[in-house]
Amino acid sequence: MTRSARRTTQVAAVGAAALLALSACSSDDSSSGSGSSAPRSSSSPKLSGTVTVFAAASLKESFTTLGEQFEKEHPGTKVTFSFGGSDSLAASITGGAPADLFAAASPKTMKIVTDAGDTSGAPETFVRNQLEIATLPGNPDKISSLKDLTKSDLKVVLCAEEVPCGSAAQKALAASGLKLTPVSYEQDVKSALTKVELKEADAAVVYKTDVRAAGDKVEGVDFPESADAVNDYPIALLKDAPNAEAAKAFIELVRSDQGQRVLTGAGFLKP
Amino acid sequence: MTSPHDEPAAVAAPPAGEPRRRVRPGSRRGVPLPLLVPALLGLAFLVLPLIALLIRTPWHSLPDQLTSPGVWQALRLSLVCATAATAVSLVIGVPLAWLLARVEFPGRGLVRALVTLPLVLPPVVGGVALLMALGRNGVVGRYLDSWFGITLPFTTVGVVLAEAFVAMPFLVISVEGTLRAADPRYEEAATTLGASRFTAFRRVTLPLIAPGIAAGAVLAWARALGEFGATITFAGNFPGRTQTMPLAVYLALQSDPAAAIALSLVLLVVSVAVLAGLRDRWMTAS
Numbered sequence: 001m002t003r004s005a006r007r008t009t010q011v012a013a014v015g016a017a018a019l020l021a022l023s024a025c026s027s028d029d030s031s032s033g034s035g036s037s038a039p040r041s042s043s044s045p046k047l048s049g050t051v052t053v054f055a056a057a058s059l060k061e062s063f064t065t066l067g068e069q070f071e072k073e074h075p076g077t078k079v080t081f082s083f084g085g086s087d088s089l090a091a092s093i094t095g096g097a098p099a100d101l102f103a104a105a106s107p108k109t110m111k112i113v114t115d116a117g118d119t120s121g122a123p124e125t126f127v128r129n130q131l132e133i134a135t136l137p138g139n140p141d142k143i144s145s146l147k148d149l150t151k152s153d154l155k156v157v158l159c160a161e162e163v164p165c166g167s168a169a170q171k172a173l174a175a176s177g178l179k180l181t182p183v184s185y186e187q188d189v190k191s192a193l194t195k196v197e198l199k200e201a202d203a204a205v206v207y208k209t210d211v212r213a214a215g216d217k218v219e220g221v222d223f224p225e226s227a228d229a230v231n232d233y234p235i236a237l238l239k240d241a242p243n244a245e246a247a248k249a250f251i252e253l254v255r256s257d258q259g260q261r262v263l264t265g266a267g268f269l270k271p
Numbered sequence: 272m273t274s275p276h277d278e279p280a281a282v283a284a285p286p287a288g289e290p291r292r293r294v295r296p297g298s299r300r301g302v303p304l305p306l307l308v309p310a311l312l313g314l315a316f317l318v319l320p321l322i323a324l325l326i327r328t329p330w331h332s333l334p335d336q337l338t339s340p341g342v343w344q345a346l347r348l349s350l351v352c353a354t355a356a357t358a359v360s361l362v363i364g365v366p367l368a369w370l371l372a373r374v375e376f377p378g379r380g381l382v383r384a385l386v387t388l389p390l391v392l393p394p395v396v397g398g399v400a401l402l403m404a405l406g407r408n409g410v411v412g413r414y415l416d417s418w419f420g421i422t423l424p425f426t427t428v429g430v431v432l433a434e435a436f437v438a439m440p441f442l443v444i445s446v447e448g449t450l451r452a453a454d455p456r457y458e459e460a461a462t463t464l465g466a467s468r469f470t471a472f473r474r475v476t477l478p479l480i481a482p483g484i485a486a487g488a489v490l491a492w493a494r495a496l497g498e499f500g501a502t503i504t505f506a507g508n509f510p511g512r513t514q515t516m517p518l519a520v521y522l523a524l525q526s527d528p529a530a531a532i533a534l535s536l537v538l539l540v541v542s543v544a545v546l547a548g549l550r551d552r553w554m555t556a557s
Contacts, residue, residue: 087525155425160508162525183425184507199408200424
């Protein structure tokens, strides 16, 4: 009898602890999200709180730099990023992920979010990006054109067609009438690049900016067909942004001369 | 640790039918409320997402979704790879379990810990580790490539290896638990009667632990069927060659959620069918 009673209380205690932990989590979320930013922004223009940025994987390096500059200019703010394939980011935003702004690598993936009515205001193009072939350092396979990638003994990775870099690559291939069978369709541009960096693949079709960011781990090869598949990058404030004021300021920074300098320095084209 | 296969069964079974029937007639013999409420909460938490999947299934377009060649290609690849991964796990996993259970050697605890590591390791990390070991530029893989011309990433064999890496520990742990529970005196009797240790293992031990092997194989097969992270990292994603069902579900979710739900439903049906078909085995094993 006493043993079973003790067991009951033990189990109840565990259950209660689990519930407490759950509720602690949720109250934490609300205080760090809207609670910390709302009072400040109404009384003074000073920005604070966390800005959550969902951005295409290709923006990783330049946006991280811009995020650091933003935090320095606005003490008390913190910029957190989620980088990934634009399509999966769009899917998580329409699925209700808490984000302040979305920077996509193609108008098509941005359209998923605008169609769902999740943006506030029209998206604006802030940069453009062009494709490039990433090869192993020193280009041992002597790849000089898009056509060279169709050689059967080469292991080429492309982005999946659902991702902007993948649809751009398909557009360039279609425009030049080439048929390319890759070894893998990767889920975002950085995974495609990584396969070349690790020397698992001989070449990948990625963005110019990714080749530049990878430094000497890969070598870039320009191809003229990439002009047919230049991607516009749109950025938009999200409707349910928990920290809209700071998010607006971040978009201003991205579009400012200072922001454009960082982005073109990373290899992006001006809009 | 000892026998993970009987844990989920023990946790999931009681709340299913019994408590409700007992609570109403006699409150004195009833289930205490502090137990019943979290139990029902737990049940709802596990079952609700599956019901939601059924509710949101696009039933009218389902036949079209399921008869598309892409679905069958991915399903066939998944079934073939999961079965091959289970076979690989059986061939090298059962002897490994026997070694851990029956042979005293220094550092056995460490070896057991290493064997169970893939159980807790995030599968993506497993995929990266496999690339470092067996990739074209990997520690072992570079010699496979330069000596034999074998490269494993981006191949169906790569999928099987990734799945086996993640799934084999389930089999090893399950079989080792059964071996420890089995009476070693039968083997000893066989050896005193003149059988070699290998004959004793083959003719006495193996039949004795068959239910445990079966349970472990089912666990490993189910784990292999659902494997995502290690597969996409090590073997990439190409329809018909390395794109298994979970990869197809993930990519379909980005562009065509209805197709993703249909694919998920197929995996759910396969999982339920396997569980139902092997229920008797599970009961005797646990």
